[in-house]
Amino acid sequence: MTLRMTRQRAxxxxxxxxxxxxxxxxxxxxxxxxxxxxxxxxxxxxxxxxLADAGEVDVLRSADGESRYRRCRERGHHHHLVCRSCGATxxxxxxxxxxxARQVGADYGFADIDHTAxxxxxxxxxxxxxxxxxxxxx
Amino acid sequence: MTLRMTRQRAxxxxxxxxxxxxxxxxxxxxxxxxxxxxxxxxxxxxxxxxLADAGEVDVLRSADGESRYRRCRERGHHHHLVCRSCGATxxxxxxxxxxxARQVGADYGFADIDHTAxxxxxxxxxxxxxxxxxxxxx
DNA sequence: CCCCTCTTTGAGAATGGTTCCCATGTCAAC
DNA sequence: GTTGACATGGGAACCATTCTCAAAGAGGGG
Ligand SMILES: [Zn+2]
Ligand SMILES: [Zn+2]
Ligand SMILES: [Zn+2]
Ligand SMILES: [Zn+2]
Numbered sequence: 265m266t267l268r269m270t271r272q273r274a275x276x277x278x279x280x281x282x283x284x285x286x287x288x289x290x291x292x293x294x295x296x297x298x299x300x301x302x303x304x305x306x307x308x309x310x311x312x313x314x315l316a317d318a319g320e321v322d323v324l325r326s327a328d329g330e331s332r333y334r335r336c337r338e339r340g341h342h343h344h345l346v347c348r349s350c351g352a353t354x355x356x357x358x359x360x361x362x363x364x365a366r367q368v369g370a371d372y373g374f375a376d377i378d379h380t381a382x383x384x385x386x387x388x389x390x391x392x393x394x395x396x397x398x399x400x401x402x
Numbered sequence: 403m404t405l406r407m408t409r410q411r412a413x414x415x416x417x418x419x420x421x422x423x424x425x426x427x428x429x430x431x432x433x434x435x436x437x438x439x440x441x442x443x444x445x446x447x448x449x450x451x452x453l454a455d456a457g458e459v460d461v462l463r464s465a466d467g468e469s470r471y472r473r474c475r476e477r478g479h480h481h482h483l484v485c486r487s488c489g490a491t492x493x494x495x496x497x498x499x500x501x502x503a504r505q506v507g508a509d510y511g512f513a514d515i516d517h518t519a520x521x522x523x524x525x526x527x528x529x530x531x532x533x534x535x536x537x538x539x540x
Numbered sequence: 541c542c543c544c545t546c547t548t549t550g551a552g553a554a555t556g557g558t559t560c561c562c563a564t565g566t567c568a569a570c
Numbered sequence: 571g572t573t574g575a576c577a578t579g580g581g582a583a584c585c586a587t588t589c590t591c592a593a594a595g596a597g598g599g600g
Pocket of ligand 2: 381
């Protein structure tokens with residue numbers, strides 16, 4: 265029952281301190297290897313799953329079906345706005361959405377409502393980069 | 403470029419007429435086989451992908467990573483409320499969410515905002531069924 | 541410190557949904 | 571009909587994730 269502190273788990277949580285985007289288990293595995301903290305891929309998967317179950321990381325499924333993980337500042341429930349180009353991520357409190365979910369559940373007689381709501385877009389830095397690239401090609 | 407009408411594509415679109423829940427490609431394949439309309443699994447995948455690209459079906463990824471498809475009444479953009487127990491589905495117009503997405507995009511300087519927002523819950527029929535099952539076990 | 545026990549690890553195999561390959565079938569334009 | 575581009579399907583390939591199980595190691599009680 266006691267979660268033991270191992271070199272591997274320490275390496276993963278340290279890595280998460282230095283990362284601000286959603287990353288897949290495979291990317292984390294590669295990053296760990298790059299730092300010299302070799303950790304088995306299966307262990308990365310297990311650790312991220314445990315952290316997700318404990319609510320310490322958020323999980324997002326990318327379009328290609330990969331799970332990506334991120335340790336957010338906000339521990340409680342929230343949503344995300346992610347740049348499709350560079351991955352920059354903003355954490356969002358969204359009372360409007362919480363109210364909408366509850367209201368819709370009540371309207372249709374559904375109990376135990378759960379919801380997901382995620383935004384993607386192009387951040388201003390990436391938009392600027394794209395504009396100047398387009399100009400250079402002119 | 404021209405989409406040809408084949409026996410297989412006809413069988414799939416006919417099947418979709420008779421279904422009101424989100425179903426996986428494999429489930430659709432099995433259902434077609436059950437009707438006597440044998441269609442290759444690869445073809446079901448290709449057809450659903452094409453229909454999704456054309457906006458004729460909506461795609462939802464279940465928790466276990468399977469893509470599930472549904473031909474909705476509403477052709478345009480909308481969201482869903484799905485029963486986790488029986489799969490019953492309600493289509494939702496959600497202006498609140500659309501406004502929220504636009505507003506957040508503007509607030510953080512993100513362009514080309516896209517969003518997903520899906521609700522799950524237990525429909526009243528399933529809730530009643532669960533209540534009487536719990537009572538019988540008492 | 542040293543055991544002893546029980547958790548954790550990791551390499552490779554297994555799984556399972558989805559896509560690819562390509563020889564063969566078939567729509568539809570002329 | 572003839573023809574050629576498009577579609578089909580069975581099985582192999584792909585790939586993220588999970589499983590297996592023997593070996594390593596955390597950590598509490600002596
Ligand atoms: Zn960006
Ligand atoms: Zn929320
Ligand atoms: Zn239900
Ligand atoms: Zn919407």
